[in-house]
Amino acid sequence: MQKEGYLFVDHRNSPGVEGLPKVFETSSFTCSHCHGQVLMNPHRARMRGLCPGCRSVLCDRCEAIRAVTLKCKTMDQIIEETLSAVQKQAGLGSPSILLP
Numbered sequence: 001m002q003k004e005g006y007l008f009v010d011h012r013n014s015p016g017v018e019g020l021p022k023v024f025e026t027s028s029f030t031c032s033h034c035h036g037q038v039l040m041n042p043h044r045a046r047m048r049g050l051c052p053g054c055r056s057v058l059c060d061r062c063e064a065i066r067a068v069t070l071k072c073k074t075m076d077q078i079i080e081e082t083l084s085a086v087q088k089q090a091g092l093g094s095p096s097i098l099l100p
């Protein structure tokens with residue numbers, strides 16, 4: 001499931017951001033691979049990268065990685081792998097992570 005967001009920027013009462021209009025609105029989405037917030041550029045012509053693995057739109061960075069590795073690696077998978085690795089280590093009785 002991909003979350004879509006919406007962003008409204010109003011810089012009329014501040015110096016604003018260079019290169020950006022004072023008031024603009026755009027939609028945003030959460031990249032399923034890094035969970036980063038990505039803003040849709042309304043003036044962008046080319047399509048966003050779509051990962052066939054998780055059927056979600058990716059940010060430019062993750063799409064570049066996916067184009068090289070051809071692998072779908074979502075943040076959920078990374079968290080799961082990290083957790084199971086920690087559990088395995090704990091099961092071996094040689095904890096490399098020292099808890100206070």
Ligand SMILES: [Zn+2]
Nearest residue numbers: 031034059062
């Ligand atoms: Zn990403």
Ligand SMILES: [Zn+2]
Nearest residue numbers: 051053054072
């Ligand atoms: Zn994916």
